[in-house]
Amino acid sequence: MQRFLSFRVLASIGVVMLALAVTAPRTQSQAGVTEATTGLAATSNGFAEEFCGAGQFSQARVTDSPNSPRIPADECSFQTAAEEFGAEEAEADGLGPVFNNNGCGTCHFTPAMGGSSQVTEKRVGFFNGQVFTDHTGGSLIQDRGLDPDFIETVTDPRVNVVAFRSSLNVAGDGYVEAIGNGTLQDIANGQPQAIRGQVTSVDVAERPGAKRTGRFGWKGQQASMVSFGADAYVNEMGITSPLQPNENTVNGRRVGARDTVPPGHGDDAAFTDNNGVDVELFALFMRSLPTPARASRISQAAQAGSNVFDNIGCSGCHVRQIVTAAPGTLINGGALRVGNVLGNKRLRPFSDFLLHDVGTGDGIVQNAGPDSRNRLRTPPLWGLRYRGRFMHDGQSVTFTDVIRRHSNQAEAASDKFNALSNNDKNNLVAFLNSL
Ligand code: HEC
Ligand code: HEC
Numbered sequence: 001m002q003r004f005l006s007f008r009v010l011a012s013i014g015v016v017m018l019a020l021a022v023t024a025p026r027t028q029s030q031a032g033v034t035e036a037t038t039g040l041a042a043t044s045n046g047f048a049e050e051f052c053g054a055g056q057f058s059q060a061r062v063t064d065s066p067n068s069p070r071i072p073a074d075e076c077s078f079q080t081a082a083e084e085f086g087a088e089e090a091e092a093d094g095l096g097p098v099f100n101n102n103g104c105g106t107c108h109f110t111p112a113m114g115g116s117s118q119v120t121e122k123r124v125g126f127f128n129g130q131v132f133t134d135h136t137g138g139s140l141i142q143d144r145g146l147d148p149d150f151i152e153t154v155t156d157p158r159v160n161v162v163a164f165r166s167s168l169n170v171a172g173d174g175y176v177e178a179i180g181n182g183t184l185q186d187i188a189n190g191q192p193q194a195i196r197g198q199v200t201s202v203d204v205a206e207r208p209g210a211k212r213t214g215r216f217g218w219k220g221q222q223a224s225m226v227s228f229g230a231d232a233y234v235n236e237m238g239i240t241s242p243l244q245p246n247e248n249t250v251n252g253r254r255v256g257a258r259d260t261v262p263p264g265h266g267d268d269a270a271f272t273d274n275n276g277v278d279v280e281l282f283a284l285f286m287r288s289l290p291t292p293a294r295a296s297r298i299s300q301a302a303q304a305g306s307n308v309f310d311n312i313g314c315s316g317c318h319v320r321q322i323v324t325a326a327p328g329t330l331i332n333g334g335a336l337r338v339g340n341v342l343g344n345k346r347l348r349p350f351s352d353f354l355l356h357d358v359g360t361g362d363g364i365v366q367n368a369g370p371d372s373r374n375r376l377r378t379p380p381l382w383g384l385r386y387r388g389r390f391m392h393d394g395q396s397v398t399f400t401d402v403i404r405r406h407s408n409q410a411e412a413a414s415d416k417f418n419a420l421s422n423n424d425k426n427n428l429v430a431f432l433n434s435l
Pocket of ligand 1: 104106108168173219228229237286
């Protein structure tokens with residue numbers, strides 16, 4: 001986009017800044033591990049200042065990618081990154097030809113910029129009993145286009161897999177990115193066989209050839225903030241970048257004058273973040289957000305419910321605490337070094353970030369291989385009280401319905417919930433509402 005401060009952008013940032021920020025006490029414990037910053041507003045956790053500053057963990061010292069640029073010094077700030085994430089783009093900025101919406105912030109705004117939202121998107125494909133095949137043009141069906149003729153619909157009569165995916169919160173994701181692969185593997189190894197999660201391995205776009213344990217998206221389909229940002233830019237908004245140089249088609253059809261560049265060539269000025277800086281700014285914004293804060297007052301019922309959550313096995317997958325890699329650790333296939341702000345931090349995500357079959361699998365295969373077809377990543381429960389519509393498809397609005405839908409690997413926990421007294425059930429719900 002062209003970076004200037006529109007009234008709209010300033011207004012939306014103003015609203016975000018009004019939201020309440022809560023910072024957890026930095027409790028020192030073993031091996032220099034401290035609590036991650038928590039909050040509910042789009043205010044910086046300190047990452048942008050560390051990254052854009054001149055110290056040991058400055059951008060020049062922590063990034064190393066052959067195909068994604070550094071952010072120019074005059075654009076490297078939390079404010080510029082927040083504006084880029086919150087900006088709404090037009091065709092002149094590269095939007096389209098097909099897209100779902102015109103800005104990251106249009107789907108990530110609850111309770112503040114960088115949160116989730118009620119927006120869902122749809123994926124479809126075809127399963128022949130053995131192999132999953134995407135709908136022509138890709139499993140994601142973009143709902144909007146620059147031209148009425150570009151709007152994708154489901155055209156293939158063989159389609160027998162249809163999935164809706166609700167928007168996810170991105171606040172706290174910089175910390176999740178800083179979790180070492182070994183830590184996720186250790187969690188899986190420690191889980192009883194009946195609930196063991198699948199550790200996946202996905203490409204890191206900013207380090208061609210490198211793989212990393214997937215942890216983002218409902219299918220654990222991405223492992224890095226830069227990779228997810230480039231993917232979202234082209235798939236949600238239709239804006240290509242060096243990491244995602246190919247425009248989307250309309251159900252497999254290339255769209256004439258509005259797509260003059262052959263696939264594989266990212267030099268179409270009209271449809272591109274041609275230098276890739278926007279994508280880096282999205283990552284800067286997301287890495288700089290605090291993890292969602294818990295409710296400021298925890299009732300007695302919620303405290304009691306916290307024990308119920310452990311006793312019936314919910315925390316086997318919704319893991320309470322994870323510690324990020326130490327400062328200095330190389331992650332993302334070597335593209336990024338963890339700094340002080342995100343390193344050695346204790347997170348309270350209530351997730352193992354692994355894939356499980358809990359009976360709701362949506363049948364879609366993305367980056368995590370054919371085994372992931374009916375598995376979903378355990379969603380983090382931080383910020384849960386602001387979500388309102390639950391599960392990957394957003395089809396549950398009460399926690400009792402959410403738990404009722406947990407089966408297969410989560411059958412035992414679900415059965416134990418059903419056997420609870422009404423009082424314990426209510427306490428568990430109070431606990432979930434405090435997250
Ligand atoms: C049309 C709505 C929409 C827009 C626009 C959008 N997103 Fe998303 N976002 C989603 C949905 C839906 C998901 C869950 C996708 C999935 O896993 O299938 C998601 C997931 C994510 C995640 C994964 C979060 C996690 O913790 O797993 C990241 C990161 C993300 N989006 C970043 C972005 C960025 C950056 C942009 C702008 C370039 C953007 N999104 C634009 C709807 C949107
Ligand atoms: C075997 C692992 C596993 C166990 C055990 C488990 N869950 Fe889940 N949980 C998941 C997965 C995977 C999903 C995503 C399912 C989907 O979206 O269809 C999920 C989704 C949820 C959600 C929806 C979150 C959102 O943002 O939409 C809540 C709430 C939840 N679980 C609470 C619980 C509670 C309470 C228990 C204990 C009764 C429990 N879970 C036990 C794996 C598990």
